[in-house]
Amino acid sequence: MPIYRKVTDLPFAREDVTAWLARPGALTRLFPPFAGRVVAEPDGIDVGAQARLKVFPPGRFGLGVTSAYGLARTLLPLPVPGFLAPEVAWLARHSAYEPGEVMADEAVSGPFSFWLHSREFTDATEDAGGAADPASGPASRMVDHVEYELPRLARPAEPQLESVMTAEFVRQFGFRERQLLGDLTFHRAHGRLPSQLRAEGGGDQRTPTVAVTGASGMIGTQVCALLGGAGCRVIRLVRRPARGPGEISWDPYAGELDVEALRDVDVVVNLAGHPLAGRFTVQHKRAVISSRVLGTRLLATRLAELAGDGRQRALINGSAIGFYGAAPDAQHPQSADGRLRESDPRGEGFLAEVCAAWESETRPASQAGVRVAMPRVGIVQSPSGGALQQLLPLMVAGVGGPLGSTQTQSWISLDDVAGLIAHLVLDADADGPVNAVAPEPVTAREHARTLGQVLHRPTAIPVPALGPQALLGREGSREIVQADQDVSAERAEELGYDFRHRTLETALRHMLGY
Structure with missing residues (x-):
């Protein structure tokens, strides 16, 4: 039976590592976007708790076909049948949990005949390569151990497939290590590690309640998971009847939101809005602007109604660098x-x-005294959606190239846009507009060249202007694809946000696993 094993030494106390892994959102944060998606994550990791996943084919082939499917779902005028999705359902169950020592999960159903993934935790010792940074405090060691068995039909090709799976494990567990280190570093900087909260007395005053609109979107999903990892209580605003205490029902088009449902909320994060991608028809433009204006108006009005009750609240309201115009x-x-x-x-x-x-x-x-911060989001880099997803199918096939040439593209990784929004939630002094872009923008040509280098693919063939125009219309192509915006990240850094991915190459290598 094939086995994969990875040893990870972490400059964090074992208590903090294991407690974070047990918090809501950890699975979503650790699951690589190039490997699949989390459909449903349990609230904890008690034995018997189950998670539902969708997993993609491995390697560049999987990256190409899944991004092509995502692009088709985003831009085609008709729904794409779900059975065409290049993904396999996976049901996993937590099978062992000893706090601070061991956690394990097994496959109930999925692409393998057998799957068992266990994690063991110890305090790292000096001779084992312990703490890399003594100033960070105690270090811990995490050992991942995976045993799996291929389906019976695949066993004739087991030697070749085992090599493929080993390469995929290296990609996925490399992503997990970087993500775990990044998230724990973020939480330590904000005083949200369990040991820090315990040292300061913990208590309800240290547990903010955050309500999030657009929580199921590409950015919102990661924001909710990152805030859950910070120990926040996260409530999702949904446009249907609420299904429990973790949801609030609202209808921005009908102006329906019970003000009392927000009374115990400390921060509202508003990320709701009709997707920009699509032809800039009159109907599409009306949906884009009305979904943002009506939702924000309703939230701002309700928060103003609650002002004066002694609770200091905040509204973190989405925006975009489109504010500055395309030229x-x-x-x-x-x-x-x-x-x-x-x-x-x-x-x-x-x-x-x-x-x-x-x-x-x-x-x-x-005007009612609510703290308001507005992240103006740049071009988000993730294979899960947006501009990068649209480029990947051609790039993976080796026939891609730049969308434009000298235009400046102010980009940001998905982790950093989620991190900056979470930072605005947790920093009581942050207000006003804040550019959510990486410190080092690139030109369109540099973006294509860097993506080609990461994927080991040529980028000599420019994308014809007619392509984006066919998908977005002339106006949409001019305002989105051909936009030339050199946007500064100075204010985000002045507010204390520490970017994980300052350069495009580091962002792409992390998000794509290469």
Whole structure:
């Protein structure tokens, strides 16, 4: 029976590592976006708790076909049948849990005849390569041990498939190690590790309640998981009847949201909005702007109604760098370095109009004393959606290239946009607009070249302008694909946010596993 084993030494106390792994959201944070997606995560890891997953084919082939399917679902006018999805259902069950010592899960159903994954935890010793950073405190060692058996039909090709699976395990567990280190570092910086909370007395005053709209979206899913890992109580706002205490029902189009449902909420994170991707028809544009304006207006009004009850609340309201316009050089006074900052005025075009209206709807909350912060999100890098997902099918096939040439693209990794939003939640002094972009933007040509280097694929063939225009229309192509925006990340760093991925290459290698 094939076995994979990985030893990870961590500059964190065993208590903090194991407690984080038991918190809500850990599975979502550790599951690589190139490997699949979490459909349902249990609240804890007690024996018998189950998780439902969808797993993708391994390697570059899996990356290509799954991104192509995601692109088709996003842009085609008709629904894509679910049975065409290149993914396999996986039901996993926690089979062992000894706090601070062992946790294990086994496959109930899925692509393997047998699967058992166990983690063992010890205090790392000096001769075992213990703490890499003595200033960080005690170190721990985590040993992952995977035993699996291929389906009977696949066993004739077992030697070749075992090699494929080993390479995939290296990708996936490498991602998990980086993600675990990144999340624990984030939580330590914000005083959210279990040992820190215990030392400061813990208690309800240290456990914020955060309500999130758009919680099932690409960004919202990661924000909820990261906040859950920080020990926050996360409540999802849903546009259907609530199914328990972890949900609040609302209808922004009908103006329906019970103000009392928000009374015990400390922070509202508003990420709801109709997807931008699609042809910029009158109907599409109306859906884009109304979904953002109506939802923000309702939330800001309800929070204003609660003001004065002695509870200091906050609204973290989404926005985008589209605020500055697609061609800001022609619309803004030139700064000394030519970069766009939060103090710059809005630009021209539909997306600038959307962002300005979106942000202005927060005024009832801010005027009532609610802390309001507005992350202006750049081009999010993730194979789960957005611009990167749209590029991957051609890139993996070796026939991709740049979407444009010298236009500046202000990007941000999915982990950093989730991290910055969580930082705005936890930092009581953060308010106003904050550019959610990485410190080092790239040109369109540099983006394509870097992606090609990561995937070991050529990037000599530029994407014809007719391609994006066919999918988005002339206006959509001009405002999204051809946008030229050199946006500064200075304010995010001044607020104390420490970017995980400052360069595009490190972001792509992490998110794609190469």
